[in-house]
Amino acid sequence: MKIAIAQLNPTIGDLAGNARQILDAAQKAVVQDVRLLLTPELSLCGYPPRDLLLHPGFLKTMAETLHQLAADLPPQLAVLVGAVEPNPQARDTGGKPLFNSMVLLEQGQIRQIFHKRLLPTYDVFDEDRYFEPGHQANSFTLTGRGGDGDSLKIGVTICEDLWNDEEFWGKRTYAVNPIAALAELGVDLIINLSASPYTVGKQVVREAMLRHAAIRYDCPILYVNQVGGNDDLIFDGNSVAFDRQGEPVCRACAFDVDWVLLNVDLDRRDLLPGDTHALPDCEEEEIWGALVLGVRDYVRKCGFRKVVIGLSGGIDSSLVAAIATAAIGPNNVLGVLMPSPYSSDHSVEDALKLAQNLGIQTHTLPIGDLMAGYDRALDALFVGTPSGIAEENIQSRIRGNLLMAVSNKFGHLLISTGNKSEMAVGYCTLYGDMNGGLAAIADVPKTRVYGLCRWLNQQAKSAVIPENVLVKAPSAELKPGQVDQDSLPPYEILDDILNRFIHEHQTIPQMVEAGHDPVIVERVVKLVDRAEFKRRQAPPGLKITDRAFGTGWRMPIAKRSYS
Structure with missing residues (x-):
């Protein structure tokens, strides 16, 4: 039978x-x-x-x-x-x-x-x-x-x-x-x-x-x-x-x-x-297959044909662009470069090299004049205050506005490029880099992002993700000489703490006992708690772990920390 x-x-x-x-x-x-x-x-x-x-x-x-x-x-x-x-x-x-x-x-x-x-x-x-x-x-x-x-x-x-x-x-x-x-x-x-x-x-x-x-x-x-x-x-x-x-x-x-x-x-x-059929050979192959399928079906089932992605020359946007290209084809992916006066030459070069490797179309929208316009508009209100986070976030929000304009004009789905490490600690900007209809790698920690990119290059037997993207220090490039580690612990340390706190539900004493600096642990836990209001406003993120910031994450926003 x-x-x-x-x-x-x-x-x-x-x-x-x-x-x-x-x-x-x-x-x-x-x-x-x-x-x-x-x-x-x-x-x-x-x-x-x-x-x-x-x-x-x-x-x-x-x-x-x-x-x-x-x-x-x-x-x-x-x-x-x-x-x-x-x-x-x-x-x-x-x-x-x-x-x-x-x-x-x-x-x-x-x-x-x-x-x-x-x-x-x-x-x-x-x-x-x-x-x-x-x-x-x-x-x-x-x-x-x-x-x-x-x-x-x-x-x-x-x-x-x-x-x-x-x-x-x-x-x-x-x-x-x-x-x-x-x-x-x-x-x-x-x-x-x-x-x-x-x-x-x-x-x-x-x-x-x-x-x-x-x-x-x-x-x-x-x-x-x-x-x-x-x-x-x-x-x-x-x-x-x-x-x-x-x-x-x-x-x-x-x-x-x-x-x-x-x-x-x-x-x-x-x-x-x-x-x-054989199972995937490794976790990277599994995750890649899942993310490509997730993007493809979200685009198709929501009635989109094309997507737009902000290309910064960084590791996260490079991975998201590669996923989108595999999911719906290079002719359906538009990469938008939005350099500021703080953007390094190599970031623009890396973004263009990535686009060439993937075969996707790009368009460049410099934001320097728009930044100056915001400075003039806010000058009377901000007078006498030092330049800081507000000015940095304006750059991200300018980029977010431009990407949404492209999305509205042409009907493309905007895919945001933030990773799980950033979402966890709030190292992202509301109405800026968080803009989008789908967050493709919102459940992928930063260290895993690097692993996926290296695996992808190995599979392709060529540098699909430009080598400089893999070796340079990650940076939002919102001020001169900025790197992520100015604001965050090294990602290897941060991701281990986040895994212990989010997935294993460890307490601060347990994480300290595991060898982490108590000052760093307390700071990371506080950042996770404080960023809840941002995560609540984020686009849906593809789930690949057993504890994702999505429909299964039901944390209150207004709360006192128990840790």
Whole structure:
């Protein structure tokens, strides 16, 4: 018996378009004599639909689209589709009005509906806002075509239902373990439909967890993941299956749509080996693939065709330009140089060399005269005060205004170039370099930015990122001789402190015990706290870590530091 995985890239809210993707996959499945086709979690509406679920019209259209899809699908094929279903008991007995569900479509109709049992409410997840959890183990029987031949008892789960094995994690997060419940039912096969967002190294954890479950319950497991970028979230695909011995028998590709065909040995009730794509070789390759996909889908799904980037000749804008070029092609990227009287010759040269290497168009808009105009306008008010941060930030805001003007005039998406280290400590300017519709590397620390650029040059076997960009001291160039380390600790020290504070939740004494200067630690922690109001006003930033400054970061702005 053949089972196929359709690793799809849905667009949130595009019910008709997503249904077409499923139908196209179904038609391919029929040609290959597939009996069961699997699609990701909420494949019909895309994940996460968030407050679209508060609109009755959206839910009504989804239900109509689901019924039409059932009628359109080849009748000999069974298809599992992710969709939202109403909770008919909510009005009378309480509870949330909807279920996150998996729907079995076959022979033109809805055959069975299964509900997600574990609803995550951490990090970027807020499913308890909308959904009622399912309360029973879910399975169905799949027979051969026409009801002939052997059958399989298939257990079904949705995403988080997999993530509660107390033996693997050393604890339980929820009261029930849906996988254990399915094992007690004696299922032959377990399927999991997921929309699991990417973070660095997550696939290794997923596969270890799946392998453990397959061995523990002596049951093959198929894991089907969504792929694509949706706002700040990136879904990496990497759908995978394990036989009952815990050996991987297939793996879909990372960061792209894919199709995987599997054969089930009905005598042994086990999966036979299929196509297996290799995992990325290193974290840099993973992150690069994620960021390119995130930019590409954000541009495409938001209806843009071209992007504009401010090119400073620095490492951050160089990386963002390279990502954008890989995502949507050099003809669709415009780099704008905005030199000031403080800009060094090598910065302009480095920016132009980068643009030449990438094959992107550039335009130069000097800002010296605009700076002088601001000085004249503010002279009477600022008289008798020393030049300082306000004057420096005006330069950044001039550049931000120019970039937004280009964006407005030509309809280009402005991509901001700030990194995570800067966002963490507020080393960025509101309404200046923070301007943009997307922050491509806002979850990439400065030290990782350098690592990605070096990796990119190694892959290209040439200096795509000019060597001078990699070796010169980073600088905002807002005053003569300025370098970042005038205001910040060396990035190697800063990033380690930020990782300990943001990701590991260490206290100041713990970071000092790890060897960091207490004065520096206290200053960095204070900067992180004080910059919260800036982060709240930043454009969405692509998430690649388990603690990003995005939808999963919910810090108050007005607060007292506890550290």
